[in-house]
Amino acid sequence: MRIVIPGGTGQVGQILARHFHANNHAVTVLSRSPHPAPWRVVTWDGLTPGPWVAELEDTDVCINLAGRSVNCRYHPANRRAIFDSRVQSTNILNEAIASLNHPPTVWLNASTATIYRHSLDRPMDEATGELGGNEPGAPDTWNFSIQVAKAWEEAFFSTPTPRTRKVALRSAMTFSPDPGGVFDVFLSLVRHGLGGTNGPGNQFVSWIHEIDFIRSIELLIATEDFAGVVNLASPHPLPNRDFLRAIREAWGTRIGLPTTSWMIEIGTFLMRTESELILKSRQVVPGRLLAAGFQFTFPHWQEAARDLVSRWKARKFTV
Numbered sequence: 001m002r003i004v005i006p007g008g009t010g011q012v013g014q015i016l017a018r019h020f021h022a023n024n025h026a027v028t029v030l031s032r033s034p035h036p037a038p039w040r041v042v043t044w045d046g047l048t049p050g051p052w053v054a055e056l057e058d059t060d061v062c063i064n065l066a067g068r069s070v071n072c073r074y075h076p077a078n079r080r081a082i083f084d085s086r087v088q089s090t091n092i093l094n095e096a097i098a099s100l101n102h103p104p105t106v107w108l109n110a111s112t113a114t115i116y117r118h119s120l121d122r123p124m125d126e127a128t129g130e131l132g133g134n135e136p137g138a139p140d141t142w143n144f145s146i147q148v149a150k151a152w153e154e155a156f157f158s159t160p161t162p163r164t165r166k167v168a169l170r171s172a173m174t175f176s177p178d179p180g181g182v183f184d185v186f187l188s189l190v191r192h193g194l195g196g197t198n199g200p201g202n203q204f205v206s207w208i209h210e211i212d213f214i215r216s217i218e219l220l221i222a223t224e225d226f227a228g229v230v231n232l233a234s235p236h237p238l239p240n241r242d243f244l245r246a247i248r249e250a251w252g253t254r255i256g257l258p259t260t261s262w263m264i265e266i267g268t269f270l271m272r273t274e275s276e277l278i279l280k281s282r283q284v285v286p287g288r289l290l291a292a293g294f295q296f297t298f299p300h301w302q303e304a305a306r307d308l309v310s311r312w313k314a315r316k317f318t319v
Contacts, residue, residue, distance in 0.1 A: 001221075002059045004104070006030040006044065006089060007066025011181045012110075012174050012213070016063060019214050028055050030066075046089035053096045061221055062104040062164075064093055067152075074141045086110075086152045094159035103164045106221055109156045111168040113206050113233060113284040114276070115149035118142065120202060123237070125287030126170075126229050141276050153229070165227050167220050172206035172233035172284055173277075174213045175304065177312035187312060189256075190247050196256035201241035203281035206233045209298035209307070216289055223292065233284045236300050240278070246302045250309040 001020070008017050008029035017039050021027045027039035030052050034041045044052040046066050056062060066089035068081045090109060097103045116124040117132035124130065132138070132146040153168050175183040189195040208216075213232060220226045238246075248256050261279060286294070298304040 001061055002026045002028075003061045003063065004028045004030065004055050004059050006046070006062070006064045006093065007110075008063070009033070009035070010065060010069070011176065011178055012171075013065045014178065015174065015176055015210050015214065016065075016217065030055065046085060047092060049092065049096060053099070056096060056104060057100050058102045059104045060106070062093065062097070062107040063217070064090065064107065064109045066090075067110065070145070074144055079144060083148050083151065086148060087155045090152060090155040091158075094155070094161070097161055097164055098159060103161065105163075106165045106167065107161065108167045108169055108217065108220060109152075111153050111156075111170045111229065112145070112149050113170050113172045113231065113282055114142075114145050114280065115153070115170060116282065116284060118281050119204065119283040120281050123283045123285040124231075125285050126231055127287055129231075129284070139276070142280055145276060165224065167226055168229045169220075170229055170231045170233075170284070171213070172208050172231075172237075172282065174208055174210055174232075175308055176210035177308050177315055179315075183308050183312070186244070186247055187251065187309065190244070190251050190253065193253075193255055194257050194259070195244050195248050195251075195253075196258035197241040197244060198259050198278045199240070199261040201239060201258075203240050203279060204237045204283040205240055205243040205301075206237040206282040206284040207243075207301060207304070208233050209296075209304045211297050215297065216286075216294065219289070219292065219294060225292075226288070230288050231284050231286045232289075233286050234296060234299055234301070234304070235285055235290060237283050237285065238301055243301060246305040247309070249302075250305040 003020050003025055005013050009031045017027050021039045029041045030044040031041055034043050042052050042055055068085040072078045115131055116129045117135055134143055156168055173182050216232050
């Protein structure tokens with residue numbers, strides 16, 4: 001297959017580019033800051049048409065992951081960058097794909113599982129999940145993330161592309177042992193004795209192992225019945241206290257200092273990021289994948305955590 005990945009230089013983009021390239025597919029990454037890679041990398045700005053549009057002609061798959069990192073403080077300038085980088089890049093891809101003689105057969109566009117409301121009471125699937133927004137007592141930053149997610153999906157589906165099937169990926173956190181990835185961050189807390197319960201500990205963590213993320217992407221590409229929104233998450237989200245306990249057990253330590261909500265707010269402020277990733281309860285389940293008979297390699301976090309710790313150690317001590 002010929003696969004184009006706009007915004008493919010982040011953790012998830014690297015996971016996909018590495019996998020498809022290793023399996024002899026022709027991979028092209030569109031990047032604002034091109035750098036050497038085993039696959040083709042082409043410059044784009046995510047805003048205007050340019051020579052990059054030709055990369056999409058006669059392509060089988062477009063996987064758009066473009067968007068400024070949310071690992072920052074949500075002050076006005078960063079909010080604008082987070083919003084614009086997602087919505088404007090999606091809009092320009094709609095324009096580009098609509099102009100092609102032979103557009104991609106399928107376009108997978110990143111979205112986020114945080115589009116659902118803070119949920120302690122029940123799981124959220126694609127059919128019955130309740131979108132968030134302005135819930136009583138929800139922090140302004142949580143509402144901002146939901147506004148971004150809604151605008152992102154609206155931009156994606158706003159322009160008809162009759163020859164290109166569209167799927168919005170409402171992804172949970174994707175865990176891999178890569179340096180700087182989200183698992184690396186959580187494991188760092190555990191390794192330094194700080195991997196105890198965060199906040200109340202009853203908030204749910206939705207997650208997906210990189211192997212299942214890749215396999216689900218392959219299923220979405222291959223299955224014409226998939227269009228619209230799809231949750232990419234393990235079928236078993238779990239409370240924060242159990243999530244961190246599993247990482248501690250996989251690492252081989254029983255000690256993990258707990259952090260209260262106010263400590264998290266101070267810590268994330270000093271780290272120039274936001275507390276939403278830790279304190280918002282995401283209880284997202286993959287209704288459509290399960291209905292299609294998808295079998296997860298890692299449906300439970302305990303097994304996933306052991307695999308990720310083992311591979312993290314192998315990478316760390318062989319580099």
